[in-house]
Amino acid sequence: MAYEPQYYPGATSVAENRRKHMSGKVEKLRDISDDDLTLILGHRAPGSDYPSTHPPLTEMGEPECSIRELVEPTPGAKAGDRVRYVQFVDSMYNAPSTPYFRSYAAAINFRGVDPGTLSGRQVVEARERDMEELAKFQIETEMTCPALAGLRGATVHGHSLRLPEDGVMFDMLDRVRKEGDSIIMHKDQVGRPIDKKVNLGKAMSADEAAKRTTIYRADNIAFRDDAEVLEWVHRVFKQRTIYGFKPEATEL
């Protein structure tokens, strides 16, 4: 019987969405061109070569090494790309993703990534083209609502602030705006103006966001109502506590 990863407990839509994010089986909702992605990431000019920190691995004359033989380098590593970042901020008002689930999604489904998880933001560092692959995936799929989530290299406290009247998560650096039905980005991740406005697509409706979110909230799916998740957290807590006290008494 093939192994079927279970990822996460819970019987609610939030738990189900968490499983989706972790599995990588998420719905694609929009397209972003490579040039637009490059613009908003702000690491290099669209169309320019990837700056590298070392020659391609094939030209490096690497030593014989069983690990090198066993592990296929990522495209970015093969090419010698520098390490760059993408950083997402997700509103606590039902943004589809949350920092931990972005990190789990990255670590489970992508290679060569270094996810960092904080309360207001989630950063992934990787070789530049590998990072872009992940960024494109997360931006284009149901993991991201352009109004409730965004790329922000700095000033991320909008995640916990009340939504403005237009429903676009507060951004101190005013990188993102609503124009008509679309959410546009006119500055890059760290707030530098970019040459053209990048259309990130339509915002999710409040109902859709509530349906797709991975955050428990009392006004949507309350944490206290997901009995299986609570039971699982309690089990983790108990196991860790007992393991420190008397490892042999830990229930497996």
Place this chain on the structure above:
Amino acid sequence: MANDRQKMFAKHMEAKFTKEHGSNKMEGGEITDMVGKYYRLGVDQAPRKVEMKKAGQEIANKRGLVGYNPMMHCGGIPLGQRAITPSFLSGTDDMVEVDDLHYVNNSAMQQMWDDIRRSVVVGMDMAHETLEKRLGIEVTPETINHYLETLNHALPGGAVVQEHMVETHPALVDDCFVKMFTGDDELADEIDKQFLIDINKEFPAEQAEQIKAAIGKSSWQAAHIPTIVSRTTDGAQTSRWMAMQVGMSFISAYSMCAGEAAVADLSYAAKHAGVISMGEMLPARRARGPNEPGGVSFGHFADIIQTSRKTPENPANVALEVVGAGCMLYDQIWLGSYMSGGVGFTQYATAGYTNNILDDNLYYNIDYINDKYNDAAKTGTDNKVQATLDVVKDISTESTIYGLENYEKYPTTLEDHFGGSQRATSLSAAAGSAVAIATGNGNAGLSGWYLSMYLHKEAHGRLGFFGYDLQDQCGATNVLSYQSDEGLALELRGPNYPNYAMNVGHQGGYAAITSAAHAGRGDAFSANPLIKVCFADSLLPFDFTKPRKEFARGALREFEPAGERSLIIPAK
């Protein structure tokens, strides 16, 4: 249990988010509103920022070198893109500018740490034994009074024994003094009242009996060297300054020969054998001498704060005052300045002692515990609930979910605690303190803290920043660890406990849990009765019975600190 009770933070949230302060345009609306308005008014909306901006400009003009300029904040975009709102010190009605809760801007905060750093407890018995048994000098209450009079001259920097000595100006060191205390009521009766910390007077009767029983017939000095000395040197200087003046005072008061060998015994007792520092020395990688904040154990800190002798019937209040003081010392001063640098830690720390958000959570827990566990949250020892994992699980879960739902139902509280680390500290301090009060067990409280962290992380899919919550992922495993250093009793842990060395936003909470366990039981002290008595003294500039009120006075510029230099600088 219904959680639709009157929220203790409501009044403060209304003042912050529905009433204009300065010209921030925060007028109208409800604290439950999900939608906010953002006017991007910059720093000119806030009175204190305006004052600071003007000062920055004046300084630049005067010295010909630029300085504070809020437009340098983030690529020309200053703070204040959302409303800059004031805060209330929890447990008070004092509204302050948040900038004034940085310790640089708050003389009360500075003085709290000054008063701790410059304090040391010194035994008297070893010196008395040396005098009596070795030298045959009689020690009586009269000689002790004479010695204490001498030392109150010498400790601030007055010369004794040697002629033609330089001395410190009394008006610069007027905060320096020494008093004694003892568990021996008969001896205490004979001591001049100006020199005595009267345990019977300062503590409720039951606590006084506990403390006297713990101290017994021994006698101790609570010495506080001058703030100005401590500020110019460091915490390790405290015992040295004290010991030199103690030694000289013994020589003078008991007419000893200045060079006789017994002086070395007195010196050894005062410098080493009979000294209780507030904080232990730190290892080389965090090298600090004694009496620096990284060495102040949670038990010592819980004893330094004096709320337990003023509101013994309210253990939650005791814990909350310790949270406030602990977040200030451990986060703002120790981790924020000594260990890290920068100004950011204040924002974390204030979440623990402003706007009654944590207070509301803890008082809710008290009601929950009293309802479910037969008044186990009331002060006492017979009413405690047994510290089991099931009890920890129940109380911590209820507490955490209640607090999480407040953030979800009151978006203004989420906006006030806009960082996950702030929320995590508040939620876990409430949960941990509640478990500690109910069980009378600090490590059970610590266990509740860690469960709260796990629950918070799963509920919101986020917790603190990397360095914040990595300790919390493994914390449960060290609560009751069989390995002696990891499994240490909470009272004996401190900022130098292995996992807590860079544990931002946690240590005030840990100190609170320590105090909560003992306040819940009605104990007179948490770890050390000598330290508890040392700070039971209204002559100290900082009032350790109500630190949060003192911080408010500092922020409102009403607090009068010690160690000022105005006497010796040109008048302005």
